[in-house]
Amino acid sequence: MHWTGENAPSGRIDALVAPVTDPLSGQPESKASVAKVAPYEAAWYGFAVADRPIALAADYVARVRTGTGWRAELAGSETPDDWEAQARALLGLGPEVEVQAVRDAARGNHRFAFFEQGRLVAALFVSKTPVALTRDYLATLPGTDGTGVLTGRAPANRPDPGPTICACFGVGLNTIVAAIETQGLASVDAIGDALQAGTNCGSCRSELGAILATRQPRVAAE
Numbered sequence: 001m002h003w004t005g006e007n008a009p010s011g012r013i014d015a016l017v018a019p020v021t022d023p024l025s026g027q028p029e030s031k032a033s034v035a036k037v038a039p040y041e042a043a044w045y046g047f048a049v050a051d052r053p054i055a056l057a058a059d060y061v062a063r064v065r066t067g068t069g070w071r072a073e074l075a076g077s078e079t080p081d082d083w084e085a086q087a088r089a090l091l092g093l094g095p096e097v098e099v100q101a102v103r104d105a106a107r108g109n110h111r112f113a114f115f116e117q118g119r120l121v122a123a124l125f126v127s128k129t130p131v132a133l134t135r136d137y138l139a140t141l142p143g144t145d146g147t148g149v150l151t152g153r154a155p156a157n158r159p160d161p162g163p164t165i166c167a168c169f170g171v172g173l174n175t176i177v178a179a180i181e182t183q184g185l186a187s188v189d190a191i192g193d194a195l196q197a198g199t200n201c202g203s204c205r206s207e208l209g210a211i212l213a214t215r216q217p218r219v220a221a222e
């Protein structure tokens with residue numbers, strides 16, 4: 001319900017809710033609307049990162065800002081004939097922008113990395129099934145030389161932090177789990193002392209507690 005047409009035009013739950021509002025607060029009756037739903041049959045799924053806004057030019061696009069620009073989840077029911085042209089259209093890139101590509105048309109896998117003056121400006125990863133990538137790492141690459149970007153994976157010497165749990169300090173799930181297991185962290189406050197997570201706005205503290213409840217330290221807490 002918090003997505004707007006500006007960044008997720010096909011993902012707005014408020015477009016589904018009946019136009020009935022509370023007479024005093026004006027709030028929509030979003031928890032009581034009747035809706036008919038069916039699975040979306042996507043022909044392709046994509047993930048993109050870019051140093052510029054990613055166009056809302058697919059059946060489904062949900063884009064968010066990152067520290068280096070933008071990232072987006074995409075899906076479509078029509079498979080383009082020319083994936084490179086589609087990538088340039090989505091990423092707002094002209095034909096002069098240099099591209100590196102990995103293509104496996106039989107499996108529907110396409111990966112593109114675009115460079116200007118040796119600097120990665122955007123990348124698109126497409127597959128017939130939801131794409132398995134280290135997304136948070138890839139989102140850090142626009143503006144760099146983009147070495148290894150088409151692997152879709154963080155290098156071995158740069159562990160994947162996992163999905164972000166604490167937005168205030170950019171701490172990911174894998175980082176938190178590793179700290180719990182290796183440092184014997186046994187409380188949300190201990191996680192905060194070790195990683196800062198949970199020590200600012202506090203909105204991630206319940207999620208930190210849930211992670212703690214499912215993890216066992218490999219070493220005893222002192």
Ligand code: FES
Binds near residue numbers: 197205
């Ligand atoms: S999101 Fe973790 S302290 Fe704000």
